[in-house]
Amino acid sequence: MxxxxxxxxxxxxxxxxxxxxxxxxxxxxxxxxxxxxxxxxxxxxxxxxxxxxxxxxxxxxxxxxxxxxxxxxxxxxxxxxxxxxxxxxxxxxxxxxxxxxxxxxxxxxxxxxxxxxxxxxxxxxxxxxxxxxxxxxxxxxxxxxxxRPRRVTYGPHPDQYAELLLPDARPAPVAMLLHGGFYRTRWAADLMDALAADLAARGFAAWNVEYRRPDRHGWDATVSDVAAAYAALRTLGADVDQDRVAVIGHSAGGQLALRLAADLWAAGRGPALAVSLAGLVDLVECDRRDLSGGATALALGGSCTEIPEVYAASSPLARLPLGGPQLVVQGAGDDPDLVDFNRRYVRAATGDPVTYLEAPGDHFSVIDPAAPIWAETAARVEEALRPAG
Structure with missing residues (x-):
């Protein structure tokens, strides 16, 4: 079930x-x-x-x-x-x-x-x-x-690392993966193992990121870790193509991926593509609807009425336009609140180049290498990161 x-x-x-x-x-x-x-x-x-x-x-x-x-x-x-x-x-x-x-x-x-x-x-x-x-x-x-992924640390804390899987052909385009788990520490980067293996088989350098979760370390630590993990791509040298990077996040990781991309695009740099897989794209409504027992307020440090400025900086819907190309993917059989969030997000994203993919599947079909919705998602990512010419 x-x-x-x-x-x-x-x-x-x-x-x-x-x-x-x-x-x-x-x-x-x-x-x-x-x-x-x-x-x-x-x-x-x-x-x-x-x-x-x-x-x-x-x-x-x-x-x-x-x-x-x-x-x-x-x-x-x-x-x-x-x-x-x-x-x-x-x-x-x-x-x-x-x-x-x-x-x-x-x-x-x-x-x-x-x-x-x-x-x-x-x-x-x-x-x-x-x-x-x-x-x-x-x-x-x-x-x-x-x-046999290779672990690369980007900070001193045990949760500040990424696992790298490289394909045979180099330099490879990068798929940076951000796991979900509604910001709770017990869920970790192993949730994205299957996707990392699939992406490496497709010719990507899979960069599966672990980060300090906010339930124990606070929201600022999570946001800074995700940015530091992206910056650490520079340490991989000639193995990766720094100009062809897709940031791909699932569930809570989808919000983190879009937030990271928005911050980078605002600074005049950033990924070639941001991908949200069943992402939490409306944090204000996540809080108002008390999804997952108040997980959003616990993660951000308060409710949307107590710290509206944090929600304004963090919620992808509140940040629109983000400033770059996005692929928003949603399983039609997922939690109806998430379907609602993602449909409204795409309708509101008129100032950004956004592609929306909604297809049969539940919350985990979008990270299942055997699912048709992931096969279509991967094809869209490959197309977006294809080298010029």
Whole structure:
């Protein structure tokens, strides 16, 4: 069943969640610490369901102590093998998160509880999604077992990084990805893994950005991180074509993408295209309608009546015209409020070159590489970033 609430991504199948092609040769081991407070049969059921959906070989193991836990992590050293590690509260096991490992890009640490970002030796750290977080962790491990993204930091905080996937042909046009999750910290850049793999296969340099979310760090930190991640594209050198950049955001990330583009275009520079996928393009109405339990006011630091100037600077609808080309994509079966926001946004954007694509699909079809709406979206992005001549 589809959950249309933007901050609660649904559990989907292989093509929808991680891409069958990207995981066809992968194997995943789930390593569970002995003291973890979770039913083992349920963990095995969730992991097994995802192994089958993704078409990967998988197993769940429970080492008796920290030393054997460390040995189990070494499964990630095998080519095409990813590991999900659930450390629990055991300090000896948690200490294993600190040292970098040569295979860290194929390792996913999962805390079921609401903890916080851990440096994790350069590996991915997911937290705060409860037991169902295992589903997402298995997907992420399967993705990393075959795609091998390269992590690039753009600041000192553990959440200030982007993962880069490069195609064979260089310099490549750039697709900068901004994930959603209604600005809540428990949702992270792994939500865009499947899209990153698909875009790299299409010849793009996929720049999948993590950023400090405002529920813990404040709105200014989020806005500045997104701008810093865009500026960090300059550090990638000849691998990327700096003149062909598309900023692509989903849900809350759609708002961030349009806000970033507007700021850059106002400064006389910026991306060749801004793409909003089921974006939160009207933050004032997001707040007035109390979507996702007041998530907008929590993110921005107050309601639209308390801090109208922040909403005026942040809401894409309030910023029109933004000053550059945009592609606005919306699934017709999504939350009706989002359909309403996006239709009204496009009608109001008379001063900008805006293309609107509305097609069958829900909130997550727009980031599903197997969905027709994404195939059409990708074709529009490829056309917009095609080199002159």
């Amino acid at each position: 589809t959950d249309p609430t933007p901050d609660r991504p649904r559990v989907a199948g292989a093509a929808e969640a991680a891409g069958v092609a990207a995981t066809a040769r992968a194997a995943v081991t789930v390593v569970v610490a002995g003291g973890l407070a979770a039913d083992r049969e349920l963990l095995a059921e969730l992991a097994g369901r995802e192994f089958a959906a993704l078409g990967v070989a998988g197993r769940l193991v429970e080492p008796p102590d920290a030393a054997s836990f460390a040995t189990a992590l070494d499964a990630a050293a095998e080519p095409g093998h990813g590991v999900v590690a659930l450390p629990g509260a055991d300090p000896e096991v948690r200490a294993l998160m600190e040292p970098p490992r040569p295979y860290r890009e194929r390792l996913v640490w999962l805390d079921l509880a609401r903890t916080g970002p851990h440096p994790a030796g350069g590996a991915l750290h997911l937290y705060g999604r409860g037991v169902n977080g295992l589903t997402w962790a298995v997907r992420a491990a399967a993705h990393r077992a075959t795609c």
